[in-house]
Amino acid sequence: MMREIILDTETTGLDPATGHRIVELGAVELLNHLPTGRSFHAYINPERDMPREAEAVHGLSAAFLSDKPVFAAIVSDFLAFIGDATLIIHNASFDMAFLNAELAFLGLPALPPERVVDTLHLARQKHPGAANSLDALCRRYGIDNSKRSKHGALLDSELLAEVYLELIGGRQTALILEASRVKRTTTVIAGPIDLQRPAPLPARLTEDERQAHAAFVALLGDSALWRQGRA
Numbered sequence: 001m002m003r004e005i006i007l008d009t010e011t012t013g014l015d016p017a018t019g020h021r022i023v024e025l026g027a028v029e030l031l032n033h034l035p036t037g038r039s040f041h042a043y044i045n046p047e048r049d050m051p052r053e054a055e056a057v058h059g060l061s062a063a064f065l066s067d068k069p070v071f072a073a074i075v076s077d078f079l080a081f082i083g084d085a086t087l088i089i090h091n092a093s094f095d096m097a098f099l100n101a102e103l104a105f106l107g108l109p110a111l112p113p114e115r116v117v118d119t120l121h122l123a124r125q126k127h128p129g130a131a132n133s134l135d136a137l138c139r140r141y142g143i144d145n146s147k148r149s150k151h152g153a154l155l156d157s158e159l160l161a162e163v164y165l166e167l168i169g170g171r172q173t174a175l176i177l178e179a180s181r182v183k184r185t186t187t188v189i190a191g192p193i194d195l196q197r198p199a200p201l202p203a204r205l206t207e208d209e210r211q212a213h214a215a216f217v218a219l220l221g222d223s224a225l226w227r228q229g230r231a
Contacts, residue, residue, distance in 0.1 A: 003085040004030040004117075006164065008156040009095045010058040012046050016101035021046035022071060023060050025078060026153030028161055029085075033168070035161055040081040041154040043068040058151045071102045079108075087111070088164050090134055090156075092118035119160060122167045134159060141166040 007027045013020030023046050029038040043065060050062040089095045092113075100110040123132035127140070134156060138145040143162045148155060 002032050003083070004033070004088050005082045005085045006030065006088045006157045006161045007082070007095065008089070008153040008160065009098055010060060010151055010153050011098055012048060012050055012054050014094075016098050019048065020098075021048060022098050022102055023050075023065055024058065024153040025074070026155070026157040027078075027081060028154075028157045029081075030088075030161060033165060038081075039154060039157070040078060042074045042078070044074065045070050072106055075103070075106060075108070084115075087116045088119060088160065089116055090118070090160050090163075091120045092116045119164050119167060122164075126167060134163065137163045137166075 005027050007025075009022050009026075010024035011020055011022050021044075023044050025040065025042050025044065027040040029036045043060070045065050045068045047070060050060065050065070055061055096111060096113065096116060103110055120132060123137055130136070130140075135145060135148070137143075138148075138159055141163060143159060143166075145159055148159065
């Protein structure tokens with residue numbers, strides 16, 4: 001069974017190297033490309049101010065985040081949720097830089113890039129030269145993103161799960177993959193199959209029934225359809 005985690009972050013800025021931090025984490029679980037309903041979500045106190053530009057994007061103020069847990073308090077639950085699953089992220093280099101910076105602050109191992117699928121890269125391969133933001137992909141595939149007035153890590157993960165399904169082949173792909181999970185048994189028979197009985201079954205008609213049938217057929221005449229069908 002293939003397990004994947006769709007993941008998104010919101011942050012205080014663009015670069016963890018300049019002191020910016022994660023303020024929201026959202027993730028949803030897929031099994032064989034199908035959502036299971038399990039998710040992870042956390043608001044995080046970044047222990048720093050919130051630039052106006054960042055707040056305009058996600059709507060999370062320093063006051064709102066001030067009583068939320070710090071990253072160290074949620075990291076165990078987060079790592080347990082993602083396990084060793086493949087991570088599906090839109091513009092993965094951004095989120096991975098922040099996640100690995102936060103892990104490094106705590107002396108924890110980095111998440112390796114080889115376990116990540118970047119849906120922005122997939123979208124650029126499938127739609128070269130087109131707009132491939134999450135909003136643009138939702139419009140292209142007819143996915144309802146009307147609730148996305150601002151960025152939100154969990155909502156964006158849920159939308160990305162639908163976009164990802166389209167990028168890898170459309171909704172029919174999930175139906176095929178789900179059908180493949182149903183176990184089937186096949187009986188294999190070696191050699192040709194002889195459909196002829198070793199001995200014919202005994203007749204079940206009595207002699208009286210046979211004579212009555214012959215007399216009825218004789219009454220039909222030579223032009224009867226029954227005689228033509230037997231010719």
